[in-house]
Amino acid sequence: MSSRSALPPFDPADPLGLDDLLAPEDLAIRDTVRTWAGDRVLPHIADWYERGELPGVRELARELGDLGALGMSLTGYGCAGASAVQYGLACLELEAADSGIRSLVSVQGSLAMYAIWRFGSEEQKQRWLPGMAAGEIIGCFGLTEPDHGSDPAAMRTHAKRDGTDWVLTGRKMWITNGSVAGVAVVWAQTDEDGGGIRGFVVPTDTPGFAAPEIKHKWSLRASVTSELVLDEVRLPADAVLPEVTGLRGPLSCLSHARYGIVWGAMGAARASFEAALEYAKTREQFGRPIGGFQLTQAKLADMAVELHKGILLAHHLGRRLDAGRLRPEQVSFGKLNNVREAIEICRTSRTILGANGISLEYPVMRHATNLESVLTYEGTVEMHQLVLGKALTGLDAFR
Known part of the structure; x- marks a missing residue:
């Protein structure tokens, strides 16, 4: 030994x-x-x-x-x-x-x-x-609609054939990068060859395309968020993504993005934890730093455990993805756990900072409010619970 x-x-x-x-x-x-x-x-x-x-x-x-x-x-x-x-x-x-x-x-x-x-x-x-x-062209991804978030199969955006062209009509909502994008990947219902959802590559300067920016957000405020409006947007035949039909296309993209969230949420948690730890070592009450009190140390210890467990989980999923062995259910596992724990770490950090925790001089409240969006975009808590529930029981409870 x-x-x-x-x-x-x-x-x-x-x-x-x-x-x-x-x-x-x-x-x-x-x-x-x-x-x-x-x-x-x-x-x-x-x-x-x-x-x-x-x-x-x-x-x-x-x-x-x-x-x-x-x-x-x-x-x-x-x-x-x-x-x-x-x-x-x-x-x-x-x-x-x-x-x-x-x-x-x-x-x-x-x-x-x-x-x-x-x-x-x-x-x-x-x-x-x-x-x-190279960052010379910014892209966005149009899937979510005003009335259809967790149920993309019910999307109303529609693409119809007109000669050899496609004509897209519909609306998408909560689209990051929308108003600054040069290209949009838009998913729409089609009725060609029995129908099905197809993806379209849409240059944003195409007539009929608009992306008004969404204002008055209390979360993800330092981010460009837009609505996409497609008013009979005419596209050539080669605008369609040729290699996929159906929800498998957008859902596989979402799984790829969710993997990044598994890691990203731990970044917000780490920044908040570090702010709380430093504050606890320097803020004095009752004649000594608050980090010397048992209740504060208990909070710090619990946050550290969940933070680094989450990073370890993200690392494990990354190794599986690199090996070609990462399943969508495992991505749901990671997003569900890490975003929930990150929000709790931010909230606990705020309690250590007391009233200072709500100030933008510290990152904690900003991260907490941002994570409220991360919690529900690209799959709500409930959707990921049902994904895991189905995988565990073999029974589909979505409907």
Whole structure:
């Protein structure tokens, strides 16, 4: 048995020694993204959040493209070809800055680019992916509708044939990047060859396409969120994604994006925990730091346990994805657990900060309100519970 003196010191920032699971290139990517977020986002994010806008989003997208963060785990067409774990580490660091920044990257790479990369024609890939990987073209993903969120099969957006063209009509709602996008991947019902849901690659300068921005949000305020309005948008025959029909297309994209959320939520949790830990060591009440009281230490210990369990879970799922063995039910497992625990960590952190916890001088309340959106987008808690319930019992309780 090795002697105790041979043990490495305990690291409060990495109490389980999870960095030992990472290769040097993993750490380099993580640290590069962390440095970028610290330089370009953190000095400004409180102001952006308070103003309810994300100024310079196109410049930020180009910088993220230079980092290789857009379509990061995709191969070819200017994409970085990083591992799933490396992409997850990037998501964690981006969301540690703000959920809105991670959402920009997630929608660009895991939804819009992934849809084209996996289901598009070679011509579509060559036309769009290099510019999107570079951040020169921003993409959005139109699935959710005003009346149909958790039930995308009931979508009303419709595409009909007119000669060799397609004509799209409908509305999409809560679309990240919508009003700044140069291309939209839009899912619509069709009636050709027995019908089915199809995906369409829509240049946003096409007549009939509009993307009014959604204002007055109390969550994801430093993020561009829009409605998509399609008023008889005429597209050529080659605008359709040729390699998929039905819900398998959009749902596989969502699964890819949810994987990034599993990591990202832990970034928001980490930032809040670190703020609470530092505050507890410096804030004095009754003549000593509040971190010296048992109740505060109990909160910190419980938060640390859930935070690093969540990171370990994300890492495990990433290894499975890299091995081609990650199932959608396992992604649901990760999103359900990690977002719920991240919100609880933020709320507990707020209690340690007391009244200061509601101030934008600290990141805690901003992360907490952002996570309220992350909790329900790309699958609500209830939907992921039912996914797992069906997998566990073999019985479908969705309807």
